[in-house]
Amino acid sequence: GAVVSQHPSWVICKSGTSVKIECRSLDFQATTMFWYRQFPKQSLMLMATSNEGSKATYEQGVEKDKFLINHASLTLSTLTVTSAHPEDSSFYICSASLRTSGFEETQYFGPGTRLLVL
Amino acid sequence: GQQVMQIPQYQHVQEGEDFTTYCNSSTTLSNIQWYKQRPGGHPVFLIQLVKSGEVKKQKRLTFQFGEAKKNSSLHITATQTTDVGTYFCAATSGTYKYIFGTGTRLKVLA
Numbered sequence: 001g002a003v004v005s006q007h008p009s010w011v012i013c014k015s016g017t018s019v020k021i022e023c024r025s026l027d028f029q030a031t032t033m034f035w036y037r038q039f040p041k042q043s044l045m046l047m048a049t050s051n052e053g054s055k056a057t058y059e060q061g062v063e064k065d066k067f068l069i070n071h072a073s074l075t076l077s078t079l080t081v082t083s084a085h086p087e088d089s090s091f092y093i094c095s096a097s098l099r100t101s102g103f104e105e106t107q108y109f110g111p112g113t114r115l116l117v118l
Numbered sequence: 119g120q121q122v123m124q125i126p127q128y129q130h131v132q133e134g135e136d137f138t139t140y141c142n143s144s145t146t147l148s149n150i151q152w153y154k155q156r157p158g159g160h161p162v163f164l165i166q167l168v169k170s171g172e173v174k175k176q177k178r179l180t181f182q183f184g185e186a187k188k189n190s191s192l193h194i195t196a197t198q199t200t201d202v203g204t205y206f207c208a209a210t211s212g213t214y215k216y217i218f219g220t221g222t223r224l225k226v227l228a
């Protein structure tokens with residue numbers, strides 16, 4: 001149980017195009033979904049927190065007009081990289097949070113999407 | 119903002135040797151999670167620690183939360199080649215979001 005999928009797993013696009021990444025929790029309804037970016041050999045950097053039906057909360061330094069997040073349901077969140085440029089090339093990972101009890105909250109990560117902008 | 123540091127950054131061990139990674143925060147944490155990320159893969163949840171001084175074990179892995187709830191450690195006994203990967207701690211100070219540590223990359227030499 002607690003499976004999170006991401007689509008697509010790989011994207012290669014031309015500079016200036018927009019790319020949409022989907023994150024789905026397959027067998028549970030997520031309390032919250034998170035979007036991270038990871039550059040090679042570095043840690044995961046939180047980009048934004050997404051709750052169903054409300055605007056995403058972006059971390060400092062993350063442009064909300066550049067990285068559009070839509071959280072349509074308790075099982076689906078999308079991240080759109082608008083007008084992508086080579087510096088946006090990275091590994092984008094989503095996670096869905098499942099609260100089991102009290103303060104017990106576990107994040108389940110999707111397999112990630114590798115974006116290469118040419 | 120909150121920062122979570124991990125040491126060491128890299129660790130190479132011979133198969134069979136023990137391994138420990140440490141996670142340190144300047145602020146008191148509500149809880150801490152540990153993840154393992156294999157090369158080319160995504161982070162996989164290992165454990166969550168909530169209580170001060172808590173110790174949890176998973177087979178050869180021992181996780182500890184400091185008494186002051188500002189640090190944590192992951193210890194692997196008798197490493198195997200399957201333990202290769204990067205180990206991250208992720209901590210929260212009471213909000214819903216977790217901040218990931220800098221990670222420790224483990225390489226096990228057969």
